[in-house]
Amino acid sequence: MKSWDAIVVGAGIIGLSLAIELNKQGLRVLVVEKGEPGREASWAAGGMLCDSSVETPPGLRELATASACMYPEFVRQLEDESGLKIDLRSVGTLLFLDSQVASLRDHSPQGSYPFAVPASALAASLQDLEPALRAPGATAPHLTALYLKERCVDPRQLTASAIAAARHRGIDFSSGDQVLAVEVADGKASGVRTNTTQFSAGMVVNCAGAWAGQIGPHGFPTRPVKGQMLCVAMPRKEFVRHVVRTPDVYLIPRSDGRMVIGATSEESGFDKQMVPETIEKLRQAAIELVPEFVDAPVLETWAGLRPGTPDKLPILGATQTPGYFVATGHFRDGILLAPVTARVMAEVMTGRTPARNLNTFSAHRFSR
């Protein structure tokens, strides 16, 4: 029977990036995916790379910043290996957030953001930056406008490119194969049992996103957090150039003229149904910001499941079972965190000391 050095469970962006990184270290890798590779949260994501965001939990900031710095090279390598283009944009983000939140969080917004001034004072330059934008500061003076040097990426292109790069490297895939449990022999991981067969490997890593807790023998406290989104066609390419975020909605432009509008955050189990009224509410919130969107054709609507955890931090590292590892729970930031996750997890799995201390993210924190 064929065997591998490592089995990666789940072909989302986390599993794919890690499979590639392990392969770079010379390991023979099998990726086992219950559905089609790259069609769950990593396909549904907006693709904002929010490393300086007020929503980022403090415990995650260092990892988030490290990953954001790795992004241009991460994308360049995937493009080189796959031959597929990835839309990575560096125009930046206009963030409108409650002034109280901004000051509570950082005392001085300038302290941790590259550029931050009240929306009222920014009125003229906002008009220059985004002529189509009706800045919410005009009608909601309690909002502070911040300009953030954040990038955004098209997650579907990113994931498609990672799949192609992994195949190009000779990484094996078994799709439509649901892992039921990690097999243990002599107290160590020895492979996985799926609904159709068994695969053996000396190491297994659980990258099953929102479903990670369903795979035995350890129960990780991951849960699905549903997000609904839509995409419209802008009147022309670069009609809105920045990512725009307000407390009600966010807008993520793509270079081909699409505008992604999101997103809800719902606790509704593994349900991925779209609710027309909810989508319409998001669309109306986008029209409030960019009145011309009233005539923008809706190209697509969708929903996906973020892998949430009780403390909103990912679960990274070894488990109690030698040879069995976990990399999941990336919640709202899995696209951003893919490069650094792959790097540190490959270090842990190949017995090197990771460049970053992963204690905060240990699976053991939930059993203490």
Ligand SMILES: Cc1cc2nc3c(=O)[nH]c(=O)nc-3n(C[C@H](O)[C@H](O)[C@H](O)COP(=O)(O)OP(=O)(O)OC[C@H]3O[C@@H](n4cnc5c(N)ncnc54)[C@H](O)[C@@H]3O)c2cc1C
């Ligand atoms: C609406 C929405 C907007 C988002 N926006 C952003 C954003 O702007 N920026 C950002 O950084 N992140 C964003 N995210 C979060 C991001 O999408 C996730 O954190 C990230 O995709 C998680 O990647 P993953 O590989 O862990 O999970 P997934 O992409 O869900 O992959 C997990 C894979 O495991 C497979 N699997 C599950 N169980 C099994 C099993 N038993 N056997 C085999 N395979 C299995 C699944 O089929 C799936 O393919 C968003 C998410 C959503 C839903």
